[in-house]
Amino acid sequence: MKKILLETLANSRAYTLAVAAAMPADKYDFKPNDAVWNFGEQLDHIAYGIRWWQDNFISGRKTEWAPPKAEVDREKVIGHLTKAYADLEKLIRDENVNNDVVKGFYATNDHITHHRGQAVTYLRCQGIAAPEYVF
Template identity: 50%
Template sequence: MKAQFLEHLAISRDYTLNVADAMPEDAYEFSPAPGVWSFRELMHHIAYGILWWRDNYILQQETAWAPTPVKGNKAQIRQELEAAYASLEDTVSAGGNIHNGFHATLDHISHHRGQATISLRIQGIVPPEYNF
C-alpha cells in the first residue's frame, strides 16, 4: 500500500512542478480576477497546504492555520513546493497511519492545481499534460 501512495505522490509532485514551471516568471503575479490569489500565492498555498494537511490529517498533530508570507521568485516558490512534497514523501515512507489524510491532502492539491491550470489557460499557455 505504501508503494501505491508513493507512486500517487510522485505523480502529483511531477505534475504540480510542471504546472509551476509552465507559468513564466513575469506572470507569477497574474491573478484572474480582483480578490483572487495570484499564481505565486496559489503555488505558495499549495506548498504550505501540503505541510499543514500532513501535520493535521496524517500525523494527527493539531497545527494552527498560519501561512507564512508569500515571498520569492519562481525558482524559490518551486523550491518551496519541492521541499513540501519531500516532507510528505518522508512521512509516507515512514509509514504509520497515513490513510487518514493522504487522499484528502492530494485532493486539496488537485483543487488548487486546477485553479493554476486555469490561470495558465487565461495567459494563453497550454497546461502540461497530466500523466498518470
Template identity: 50%
Template sequence: MKEQLLNLVVTSRKYTLDVAEAMPADKYDTTPVEGIWTFKELLHHMAYGIEWWGANFVQGKETAWEPTALSKDKKAVFAYLEKAYDGLEKSIKELPLDESVVRGVHATLDHVTHHRGQAVLHLRGQGEEVPEYVY
C-alpha cells in the same frame, strides 16, 4: 500500500511542478480577475497546504493554520513545493501505515488537485500552454 501512496505523491508532484514550470516567471504575480490569488500566491498556498494537511491529517499533529511568508519568486515557489512534497513522502515512508495515514494522504492530495485545477485556469488565462496530465 506505501508504494501506492508514494506513487500518488510522485504523480501529484510531477504534474504540480509541470504546471508551475509552464507559467513564465514574469507572470507569477498575475491574476485572472481582481480579488483572487495570483499564480504565485496559489502555488504558495498549495505548498503550505501540503505541509499543514500532512501535519494534521497524515502525522496526526494538531497544527494551527499559520501560513508562511509568501515565496519571493518562481524559484522560491519551486523550492517550497519540493520541500513540502519531500516532507509528505518522508511521512509516508516513516509512519506506520494505518487508515488515518491513508485518508490523510488522500485528503492532502485532494486539496492539491483542487488548487492545481485553479492554477491550470491561470495558465489558460495568460495564454500559456497547459502541460498534459499523465496519470
C-alpha cells in the same frame, strides 16, 4: 498500500512542478481578477497546505492554520513545493500506513488538486498550454 500512496504522490509532484514551471517568472503575479490569489500565491498555498495537512491529518500533530505571506518569486515557490513534497514522501516512507494515514494523504492530495486546477486555469488565461496530465 504504501506503494500506491508513493506512486500517487510522485504523479502529483511531477504534475504540480510541471504546472509551476510552465508559467514564466514574470507572470507569477498574474490573477484573472482581483478577488483571487495570483499564480504564485496559489502554488505557495499548495506547499504550505501540504505541510499543514501532513501535520494535522497524517502525523496527528495539531497545528494552527497560520500561513506566512505567500511567495510569488518563481524559484522560491518551486523550492517550497519541492521541499513540501519531499517531506511528505519521507513521512509516507517512514510512517506505519494505517487508515488514518491513508485518509489524511487523500485529503491532502485533494487539496493539492483543487488549487493546482486553479493554477492550470491561470496558465490558460495567459495563453499557455497546460502540461499534459499523466496518471
